[in-house]
Amino acid sequence: MFEFTLQAQSGRARAGTFSTPHGDLLTPVFAPVGTAATVKALTPAQLHDLGATLVLSNTYHLYLRPGDELVRDLGGLHQFMQWPGPLLTDSGGFQVFSLSDTRKIDADGVTFKSHIDGSLHRFTPEKSILIQENLRPDIIMAFDECPPPLDRAYNEIALARTHAWAARCLAAKTRPDQALFGIAQGGIFPDLRAQSARRLASLGFPGYAIGGLAVGETKAEMHAMLDVMDAELPAHKPRYLMGVGSPEDLVNSVARGVDIFDCVLPTRLARNHAALTRTGRLNLKNAPFARDPLPVEPGCACYCCVHFTRAYVRHLVVANEILAAVLLTLHNVHLLLTLMREMRAAILAGTFAAYASDFLSTYRGTQGTDGTLGTQALSAR
């Protein structure tokens, strides 16, 4: 259980298998996010049909609502949300820092107010592990602090805390059927990132996450940090880049040795009328699509694109129909999962560099949202 086997490398890109109690993950793998124990707008059956294997859910959200003890009493998260495959929960650390109105950090943990009703709560490393053991996913995450990436002084303090908390999480963990991943932090500072990777590796986790990226730094800074992580993290364990999921980031990160990803992007964009495509994003609310007989992405094999026109999807968006979110979510998740399968096949075939170069040469990210991206970042490896 929790064996990670590397099948192939192509450049620094890796194809592997990570075994879990609920099935093997073929990496690189992208996890759609089921924040509140549901990948928004999809049934588990639809998610399964898309070929999803790993699904992420949020400790912070489930702790507040419906409560981790309720989920435990109803048989755990797999049973509760009826996802038969591998599940991962984050530690709640990121949400405490990003969603909570008020938070007070001390050496022992974090006191925060619920974003739902303002009630007061406290997370410690031990509490985060207890909640995640109640939820009972296959992969759980160490409780970490996610500081602003550019503030060196803060990052040094936070990193010491994150490392101490990682050790406490390991000590608190009791279940053999869950793998606890450590989370490396360190902002945009190569020496802190290297220090974090080495410190966590010395603690001996079955997998390592890269936290604190895709939170405001530039693409070049993110890529530089991934290069450090790739060099410093143990090669024989899976690496999980948290919160990353734009097509270009997935390609650029797999190119830098990352194995596991999660992101709300495909599902959140869908509920905001946007489709991810191999050439960039489309906002289906736009008037030019009103009579467009093409599918959202010509050539795409997803249920949305095989059946429906852009004109129909735009109509659903304008009429505020639930089916708009459903169809665009199906499409966006399909695209990212297909991209991961293609990258894995290219790695196994030893042709990843050509695949990535081809993909990035036709992909146009969204300026402002994604910042700069593309081929020059990849060739900078």
Added chain:
Amino acid sequence: MFEFTLQAQSGRARAGTFSTPHGDLLTPVFAPVGTAATVKALTPAQLHDLGATLVLSNTYHLYLRPGDELVRDLGGLHQFMQWPGPLLTDSGGFQVFSLSDTRKIDADGVTFKSHIDGSLHRFTPEKSILIQENLRPDIIMAFDECPPPLDRAYNEIALARTHAWAARCLAAKTRPDQALFGIAQGGIFPDLRAQSARRLASLGFPGYAIGGLAVGETKAEMHAMLDVMDAELPAHKPRYLMGVGSPEDLVNSVARGVDIFDCVLPTRLARNHAALTRTGRLNLKNAPFARDPLPVEPGCACYCCVHFTRAYVRHLVVANEILAAVLLTLHNVHLLLTLMREMRAAILAGTFAAYASDFLSTYRGTQGTDGTLGTQALSAR
């Protein structure tokens, strides 16, 4: 095409087959409503898996948005919404009277304001047929006036208009691949209902709708009108009771010779957290369901009930998740479609009276919303 064959009667309940260009309808049949060219919260694939055959869409809504000419140019409603089975559109009459802010009725038609943007529009019988020919469903409806059911004087005036408009609709119709149904009105007045049935029958429609019921009259009044319709409408043509779809109304109306139904009830209730069950309604938002490990309806074979607990569905409702609407819609539509299949089987087996009596003896309707109902109404036949 548009042949109606009666296979069996059990009491006055009828089992038949109505042939359309997009397949045979086995009656009695319930049509889920796809107001804006989508049955809210479901994909056509899910609808098909539920066993739906006939789907209704709304002329008024589609005329305003996205426009019937746009739907025509994109290949018609079947192509646009990707429903491969039989489709039915109403005439827009009911919506003009129920949704529009301002409306002015004259002998020639109705001028009304859009409920979306207040823009001014005019429907005549000819315009309604033109729109429905642009939309191109299998079954289209005559443009009618739907007056308050208890106002005799108004009903007499409106009925004359409805009959004149029915003749104009017949004359305006040009497509051989669409069946135009006449709509009988007459409020709660047996003589007006009988007059309407005879007048429409003399015009010779391939099917007859019963309009203006389930709009505020009592159950007893509705049943009395259905008894008149059953006696007066041609026996060899399908009868369609518009806008009816609670379980008890379906059973009581099939018992009175109705073949076709449509209603937003199962889909609208689902989006308001309510489940239809064989014993009555459940509001899944209610606190007692928070830790309830039972399915929404024990014994139900739908996707929601086979997989999920009431506790999970309540969590989705409280968290305002799209999946709550999806799962409850799947359940509610499944129940009504199953009920229709069971009634058809009972009619074919000659055991409809026992089936209906059994069903109504355990079903509790919702007071206030449904008014009185049940076995005494049925036994009053």
